[in-house]
Amino acid sequence: MSTPFETRDLARITVFAALIIVLGLIGPIPVPGLVPITAQTLGVMLAGLVLGARRGAAAVGIVILLAAIGLPVLSGGRGGLGVFFGPTVGYLLGWVFGVVITGLIAHSGRRSWWRFALGAVVGGILGVYALGIPLQALITGVPVAQTALTSLAFLPGDLIKAAAATAVASALLRAYPAAFVPLRSPRPDVAAGVPANA
Structure with missing residues (x-):
């Protein structure tokens, strides 16, 4: 059963929601020979790596809620209900799915x-991509295979963001492990008194 967030958790969630929004203020970053990179999904990855699945989803959910009520919190200053009816809505909703998977994997054992x-x-x-590509194909009327092929243009930039998120999270773990939520052991009776990163 899920437990309510503690004050420290709420602070972490708020910080990462703000980070995702701030990264959305950065315009597309040109990369020679590649599709320009937008930075907002870097924040989504970091939220999952640092906060875990549940808290990361809460941070992303705040951003999506703020976008839904019309605040310009998405890349390019977008916001409002219109973004939920456009071809990129699948990627936006995919943030929630993606941050949960990221958090589950990153926090599935000793952090590394x-x-x-x-x-x-x-x-x-x-x-x-698992949500973004099918919904984009549905809305635009373009076959899924063709949409997926077109989306491959963004893969190099996304891999760069994944590498950056890994580097930042690894550095943060070494410098300030308290930023991460405690790991939960599947057997609390065995893990009692054992530090999370031991």
């Missing part, structure tokens, strides 16, 4: 760079 990397790629990229 490879769990961070795996979580960022599987959740932050594949999880988001």
